Amino acid sequence: MAADAALMTAAAPAADVQPAAVVARDLSIVFEADGQRTVALQNVSIAIGRGAFVSLIGPSGCGKTTLLRAIADLERPTSGTLVVNGGSAERARLDRAYGYVFQAPALYPWRTVARNVMLPLEIMGMPPAERRSRAGRYLDLVGLKDFHRRFPWQLSGGMQQRVSIARALSFEPALLLMDEPFGALDEITRDGLNLHLHGLWRSAGMTVVFVTHSIPEAVFLSSRIVVMSPRPGRVIEEIEVDLPAERDLDLRETPAFLKVAHRVREALRAGHSYD
Amino acid sequence: MRHHAVPVLVVLAVVVVLWYAGALLLNFDVARNLADENATTWDIAAATMSQGRPVLPAPHQVATELFESVFMHPVNSPKSLVYHAAVTAFAAGVGFVFAFVLGIALAIGIVHVRTLERSLMLWIITSQTVPVLAIAPMVVVVLGNVGLTGLLPKALIAGYLSFFPISTGMVKGLRSPDPMQRDLMRTYSASGAQVFRKLRWPAAMAFLFPSLKVAATLALVGAIVAELPTGAQAGLGARLLTGSYYGQTQQIWAALIMASLLALLAVGVIDGARLAMLRARGGRL
Amino acid sequence: MSAGLGLLALALGGVLVLVLLARGPDRVSAVATPLAFGALVLAAWEVFCRGYGVPRILLPAPSAIAAAIARSLPVLAADFMQTVLRSVLPGWLIGCGAGLLAAIALDRSPFLRRGVLPLGSLASAMPIVGIAPIMVMWFGFDWQSKAAVVVVMTFFPMLINAVAGLDSTGAMERDLLRSYGASYPQSLLKLRLPNALPFIFNALKLNSTLALIGAIVAEFFGTPIVGMGFRISTEAARMNLDVVWAEIAMAAAVGSASFAALALVERAVTFWHPSFRS
Structure with missing residues (x-):
């Protein structure tokens, strides 16, 4: 209780600053299986402001996905506190306050593209007319309006992932959690989707927490990058990205961009991520 | 589906031919015992195809039996x-x-x-x-x-x-x-x-x-x-x-x-x- | 009245125990819960039979069945010899062997494979036990006719599974052997048969149950005066249900034991397969 109170004051230092979307304080998660104890996260403290685009980056096993899953209330913290949207992670999940995009599209193969997008709306009890109009709107937003009657497996991998983004956006959550959403795609498709996602974030004004292991992707998309390191999973450094808000792919060739990328790489190296 | 049709028909034809051959072989002894003395081998072979209680009935015999028991009796009769x-x-x-x-x-x-x-x-x-x-x-x-x-x-x-x-x-x-x-x-x-x-x-x-x-x-x-x-x-x-x-x-x-x-x-x-x-x-x- | 109370107490207590066991630590509960459930069913069965005085010709109590097993061990042994060792085992070996050889033969001819496979899978969907009377006519009343039924019943599942197994080799693995200039027998022995093993074991396990069913049902159509199917049908007709249950218990034990034995061999032979790696 005392920790909670301290946290609230820490998260809202001044009246004119909105409360943070996600605040983690000394968060630890330990898995135990077959007598083996794995420390997935150790004393992680971060605060993610509203409207920010924050990337969690690090090598495999650094706990970035675990952190994201904890925010989504898919993992339970072993110790520490976690505030999502001003309340508990469970409260945020029950309020359907966030949209989650997985590493794979996780589309249901027996539903058409449009009905996949409508799935969360059905579960939330939205009237059918509203469901259809939203599915149309968000499929249009990800550039897939003409594909609403297709089945997921009739689409390419990149298109499938765009459907899953439309699905996450369809109920207009304030917070979007993305777990290496483009990791399985080829680089050309990935570039296109990065550009697309950046545009979406700029226009929708939501908070995005984005897990990746690609440095250029993190730098290109983010307003801030959280660098993590494995065994045990922890935060090494937080890097502000001072690049123009308006971004296109050519930005990646500029010295400013390369400088940020270099800083991220240095931080990753400092985390002994190659052992 | 179509590219299965020809092979399946060929295999079915082989099964029918083997079936006839089997009927000929398995029924031959009985047919010879039943035949009169001056019956030729050909007569006996022909007889293997139309015995009353063959060891292995020939396909057409089974088909006939099937046809008769299905179509020649009213459907509510115990013979049907x-x-x-x-x-x-x-x-x-x-x-x-x-x-x-x-x-x-x-x-x-x-x-x-x-x-x-x-x-x-x-x-x-x-x-x-x-x-x-x-x-x-x-x-x-x-x-x-x-x-x-x-x-x-x-x-x-x-x-x-x-x-x-x-x-x-x-x-x-x-x-x-x-x-x-x-x-x-x-x-x-x-x-x-x-x-x-x-x-x-x-x-x-x-x-x-x-x-x-x-x-x-x-x-x-x-x-x-x-x-x-x-x-x-x-x-x-x-x-x-x-x-x-x-x-x-x-x-x-x-x-x-x-x-x-x-x-x-x-x-x-x-x-x-x-x-x-x-x-x-x-x-x- | 007291039997009713006893059953009620058993049911309530039993459910409580099962719920508690099911919530226990994983390793304990996975073994203890089903065992407790089995014990509970046996106990309820016994109480039910005794408490209500259920006539022997309807449902003998487990204790009566156990007594029948103990009493008729020589008979059970003779039936085991006749049905399992003489009919099932040779029939299963010949049927599975023939199915496997046929699959290897088919493997070389896509044309034949396309022709035989649809018919083979149709044949597996058919009530093949029905050929039992024909086999009894052809091969006589003794075990030969039962073995013949088993051969026919086990042939098609093995054929279909083995063909699927031989077909399951990945293009990359096949290309690798091609790049070595491997001959057909080499690629068969070093790649395709090992790769097909999980499928083959699948058929072996499935067939061990099918073979037992085939032999027992074939005995319903006529046997010398020995054999599990013979015993089950005649003792059922004579209302000696405890002996029938004893035979059924043996059939169940033989079925599970052979399945378990095959599963153990499979584990040892195909330990590399993803389904066995943790």
């Missing part, structure tokens, strides 16, 4: 094979429907209630390694002792046999959604009923149809075997039994082919349902 097939099919069908309802209900229980899963799953799996059909004679006799005869014992055995594949298939199917698909439901904080209706049930359909096919065959076998112990007067099992008592080989073969046609019909109906669902899902289950 349609009548016997209907008796068996009805018992198998009733049993199958019960197995369908109970099997799915139990699978739903097992997937949702841990105590049920832990208590029953091992036994259900083990029961598939056990020759369950062996209980058929006893069930028929015991139910006969309490005055239950005819349809009920047969349907019971048919249902009992087809129950296990349906419930195991459905348990597998209801559990088939991968962790990511389930996590997705969790992020929507979907209720248990919603997870069932929107994820588990549709995902289970891919597993339901194959197990239904197995179950249908088992129901048919169960109904046929349940007709053996009491020397039932009606049904395909009764036809097999009387055929074997009186050496009526054509009758046995006709009953066998009828039983196979019933199995095909059942599989066809299930496949039809599967295709309908396939179409609704754009070609994939």
Whole structure:
């Protein structure tokens, strides 16, 4: 209780600053299986402001996905506190306050593209007319309006992932959690989707927490990058990205961009991520 | 499908030729003993194709028997094979429907209630390694002792046999959604009923149809075997039994082919349902 | 009245125990819960039979069945010899062997494979036990006719599974052997057969149950006066249900034991397969 109170004051230092979307304080998660104890996260403290685009980056096993899953209330913290949207992670999940995009599209193969997008709306009890109009709107937003009657497996991998983004956006959550959403795609498709996602974030004004292991992707998309390191999973450094808000792919060739990328790489190296 | 047609026809033709050759060989001795002294080999060979009680009836003999027993008697006469097939099919069908309802209900229980899963799953799996059909004679006799005869014992055995594949298939199917698909439901904080209706049930359909096919065959076998112990007067099992008592080989073969046609019909109906669902899902289950 | 109370107490207590066991630590509950459930069913069965004085010709109590097993060991042994060792085992070996050889033969001819496979899968959907009376006519009343039924019943599942198994080799693995210039027998022995093993074991296990069913049902159509199917049908007709149950218990034990034995061999032979790696 005392920790909670301290946290609230820490998260809202001044009246004119909105409360943070996600605040983690000394968060630890330990898995135990077959007598083996794995420390997935150790004393992680971060605060993610509203409207920010924050990337969690690090090598495999650094706990970035675990952190994201904890925010989504898919993992339970072993110790520490976690505030999502001003309340508990469970409260945020029950309020359907966030949209989650997985590493794979996780589309249901027996539903058409449009009905996949409508799935969360059905579960939330939205009237059918509203469901259809939203599915149309968000499929249009990800550039897939003409594909609403297709089945997921009739689409390419990149298109499938765009459907899953439309699905996450369809109920207009304030917070979007993305777990290496483009990791399985080829680089050309990935570039296109990065550009697309950046545009979406700029226009929708939501908070995005984005897990990746690609440095250029993190730098290109983010307003801030959280660098993590494995065994045990922890935060090494937080890097502000001072690049123009308006971004296109050519930005990646500029010295400013390369400088940020270099800083991220240095931080990753400092985390002994190659052992 | 089309590129299967020619090879299948060729193989079928080979089977028929081999069948005729087998009839010639197996019936030859009997035919020679029956023939008069100055019969030529050719005469004897011709006789192997038209014996009254051949060791192996030639395909056309079976076809004739099948045709006569199906079309030459009114369908409600005990001489009609349609009548016997209907008796068996009805018992198998009733049993199958019960197995369908109970099997799915139990699978739903097992997937949702841990105590049920832990208590029953091992036994259900083990029961598939056990020759369950062996209980058929006893069930028929015991139910006969309490005055239950005819349809009920047969349907019971048919249902009992087809129950296990349906419930195991459905348990597998209801559990088939991968962790990511389930996590997705969790992020929507979907209720248990919603997870069932929107994820588990549709995902289970891919597993339901194959197990239904197995179950249908088992129901048919169960109904046929349940007709053996009491020397039932009606049904395909009764036809097999009387055929074997009186050496009526054509009758046995006709009953066998009828039983196979019933199995095909059942599989066809299930496949039809599967295709309908396939179409609704754009070609994939 | 007291039997009713006893059953009620058993049911309530039993459910409580099962719920508690099912919630226990994983390793304990996975073994203890089904065992407890089995014990509970047996106990309820016994109480039911004794308490209500259920006549022997309807349902003998487990204790009566156990007594029958103990009493008729020589008979059970003779039936085991006749049905399992003489009919099932040779039939299963010949049927599975022939199915496997046929699959290897088919493997070389896509034309034949396309022709035989649809017919083979149709044949597996058919009530093949029905050929029992024909086999009895051809091969006589003794074990030969039962073995013949078993051969036919086990042939098609093995054929279909083995063909699918031989077909399951990945293009990359096949290309690798091609790049070595491997001959057909080499690729068969070093790649395709090992790769097909999980499928083959699948058929072996399925067939062990099918073979037992085939032999027992075939005995319903006539046998010398020995054999599990013979015993079940005649003793059922004579209302000696305890002996019938004893035979059924043996059939269940044989079925599960052979399945378990095959599963153990499978584990040892195909330990590399993903389904066995943790």
